[in-house]
Amino acid sequence: MHRRYPAAQVLYGCGGELESISKLIQQIEQRSGQIVTVFVVLTVVLGTAYSIYLGDELRFLPDEADYVSLAENVAQLGRYSLDEYNPTAYRPPGYPLVLVPVAYLKVGVVGFRVLNFVLLGGCIYLVSLILREQSTRFSAVIGAGLVFLYPVLFYTAGTLYPQTLAALLFLILLYNVTKKKHPMHSYLIAGISAGLLCLTTPTAIFIVGVSTLWVFLTANKKISHRLLVFLLSTLVVIGAWTVRNYLAFEDLIPVSTNSGENLLVGNSENSSPNSGRTTDISKYEQATGELNEVGKDRYYRNAALAYIQANKLAVIKLYSLKFLNYFNYQNRLVTAEEETQLRDILMLISYGILLGFFILRIFLLKRYPPTAFELLIIFIYLLNALITAIFFTRIRFRLPYDYLLIINAAIVVDMFTMKYIGRGQKSPYNAVCE
Numbered sequence: 001m002h003r004r005y006p007a008a009q010v011l012y013g014c015g016g017e018l019e020s021i022s023k024l025i026q027q028i029e030q031r032s033g034q035i036v037t038v039f040v041v042l043t044v045v046l047g048t049a050y051s052i053y054l055g056d057e058l059r060f061l062p063d064e065a066d067y068v069s070l071a072e073n074v075a076q077l078g079r080y081s082l083d084e085y086n087p088t089a090y091r092p093p094g095y096p097l098v099l100v101p102v103a104y105l106k107v108g109v110v111g112f113r114v115l116n117f118v119l120l121g122g123c124i125y126l127v128s129l130i131l132r133e134q135s136t137r138f139s140a141v142i143g144a145g146l147v148f149l150y151p152v153l154f155y156t157a158g159t160l161y162p163q164t165l166a167a168l169l170f171l172i173l174l175y176n177v178t179k180k181k182h183p184m185h186s187y188l189i190a191g192i193s194a195g196l197l198c199l200t201t202p203t204a205i206f207i208v209g210v211s212t213l214w215v216f217l218t219a220n221k222k223i224s225h226r227l228l229v230f231l232l233s234t235l236v237v238i239g240a241w242t243v244r245n246y247l248a249f250e251d252l253i254p255v256s257t258n259s260g261e262n263l264l265v266g267n268s269e270n271s272s273p274n275s276g277r278t279t280d281i282s283k284y285e286q287a288t289g290e291l292n293e294v295g296k297d298r299y300y301r302n303a304a305l306a307y308i309q310a311n312k313l314a315v316i317k318l319y320s321l322k323f324l325n326y327f328n329y330q331n332r333l334v335t336a337e338e339e340t341q342l343r344d345i346l347m348l349i350s351y352g353i354l355l356g357f358f359i360l361r362i363f364l365l366k367r368y369p370p371t372a373f374e375l376l377i378i379f380i381y382l383l384n385a386l387i388t389a390i391f392f393t394r395i396r397f398r399l400p401y402d403y404l405l406i407i408n409a410a411i412v413v414d415m416f417t418m419k420y421i422g423r424g425q426k427s428p429y430n431a432v433c434e
Contacts, residue, residue, distance in 0.1 A: 022421050025138055032137035036128040039148045040121040047117025050158055056109040064160040066091050068109065071099035080244075087248040090293050092256045093241055094169075094200030095162035109160070116157040119164045123147060126171035127403060127410075133179060134373045135411050136418075143410035146354070150406065151346045156399055162200045167400035169197040170207065177211050177230075178218075178373055184229060187215070191230040195237025201400070202255040206387050208234055210380060218372065249294050257293045259391075260301030266322065266392035267304045273321035276331060276392050322389040327355060331395050347395070354402065357409035368415065377404040 028035065058064040066082060070091060073081050080096070082088050102111045124147045131140040147153060157164045176190035194211060197204045208231075215227055238254060245253035261281075265271065270280045284303055288296045308315045329348040361370070362378065370378075381404045388397055 021417075025417060025421065028141050029137040032128070032132070032141050035141050036125065036144045039144045040124050043121045043124060043148060043154070044114075044117050047120065047154070047157060048114050050154075051110050051113035051117065054110075054113060054158055058109065058160070060159055060161070067096050067099065067160050067162075068112065070096035071103040071112070074100045075103035088293065089245050089249065089253050089255075089257045091258070092162070092199055092202055094196055095165050098165055099160075112160055113158055116160075116164045119168045120147075120153060120157040122168050123153075123164070123171055123403065126168065126175055127407060130171065130175050130178070130407060131410050133175070134371070134407075136414050138417070139410040139414035142413050143406055146406045146409060147403070150350055150354070150402070151343075152350065152395065153399065153402075155343070156396060161396055163396050163399045166197060166201045166204065167403055169193045169200060170204070170400045171403060173197060173207065173211060177214055178376070182226065184226065187226045187230040188233050191233025192237055194230070195234040198234075198238055199241055199255060201397070202259065203384075203387055203391070203397070204400075206383060207380070210376075210383070214376060249292075251294050253294065257297040260297040260299070260304065262391045264300040264304040264307075266390070267308050267315060267318070269307065271318060271392070273318065273325040273393075274328065274331060276394050279392075319389055322393050323385055326385040326388060326393040326398060328393070328395070351402070354405040354409055357412050358405050361408055361412050374408070374411065377408055380404060 058068070069082050070080060070088075070093075073079050073084055074096065077084060079085075080087060080089075080093060082090070099112055099115065102115050105111060124144045127143045127147055128140040131143045153164075153167075170193075173190050173193040176186040176193070179186055190211065194204075194208050197207060212227065212231065215230060242252070242254050245251070264281055264284060265275075265277060265279045268279065268281055268284070272279070281300075284300060288299050291299060329351050330344045358378075358381070361374070381401050384398070384401045385393070
């Protein structure tokens with residue numbers, strides 16, 4: 001008996017074929033744990049093989065080289081620095097600090113990549129946990145399978161970018177704040193995850209606000225205690241890094257010193273909806289002269305704000321186009337050799353299917369009333385698009401939230417299989433079909 005969709009209690013089917021499918025679904029549900037485990041193990045094994053194949057070559061410069069340098073300098077020198085001498089806050093610290101234990105082992109870039117695939121395996125497991133909590137065991141298997149089959153997630157895990165870690169932290173946060181049972185330690189875990197997520201991808205700060213609102217609206221008892229635990233643990237994590245930055249630069253820097261540059265890249269005379277890091281800001285770079293990274297960050301931010309103030313209509317149009325570009329299946333890359341037609345085709349098909357399920361669910365909101373959880377994931381996905389467009393939109397920035405599309409798709413598939421196939425129930429409409 002489906003607990004969320006009354007209409008799904010009825011089996012619309014003809015003949016034994018649908019009954020066979022229904023029995024297959026029941027078998028999948030009974031073995032859901034084992035199937036999810038297979039997806040996780042395959043991801044780590046195949047990812048390890050792929051990591052060895054890629055070797056120690058860095059393909060996306062300077063980003064990957066910066067993350068490697070930061071992790072190795074912390075491991076070897078105890079210093080968060082790009083050049084071994086001067087402190088930096090240019091890169092958010094979340095991802096480099098997670099790489100530090102691997103850097104201690106001195107297994108090279110291959111080891112860093114393998115760690116990413118372990119994190120991806122954790123994402124698969126968390127998606128299954130969330131779906132088991134919010135839907136059914138069958139949807140948990142569907143969700144895990146969709147993560148496994150979504151090629152861009154596997155590809156990204158093979159790069160030294162923070163998006164796989166950000167996805168894991170986001171899913172930990174989402175699972176703990178949306179659990180139907182509310183043990184206090186869940187809010188501690190959620191708060192720590194939220195803080196680390198902000199230190200990994202700073203634009204995720206909006207998730208803290210959304211989570212706070214969710215806890216306020218859904219926690220029935222001891223709401224003040226739960227919110228306090230969540231917010232305090234979040235602030236302690238971010239605050240610890242902010243104190244470090246103040247001691248290093250004698251300036252208030254909550255996370256990193258690249259937000260001004262990111263704002264300028266997305267809001268200057270050479271910005272376009274899909275230009276991203278390929279935007280030419282050399283004029284501004286030359287003007288910064290001998291400024292340190294804090295001074296450069298402030299200069300870039302002021303330049304971007306001045307451009308926005310002087311070109312309001314153009315910026316509004318650009319913002320709207322950047323918002324639409326959030327849903328794009330391809331980006332212009334600084335590393336042009338990484339752009340391939342096959343990758344674009346795979347992205348168009350895979351992302352197009354997930355986005356199609358997302359749009360379908362929105363269209364069916366009135367016919368099939370959503371749960372509060374479904375409304376939450378729709379809201380977060382669209383809100384992230386609106387916030388990211390303030391700076392610039394890229395596929396990799398979106399990836400931690402593409403897991404919401406996967407969760408949505410799994411729920412929709414489960415909803416329709418329950419409605420039209422059922423779980424071995426007899427349909428009063430069989431006679432009509434005959």
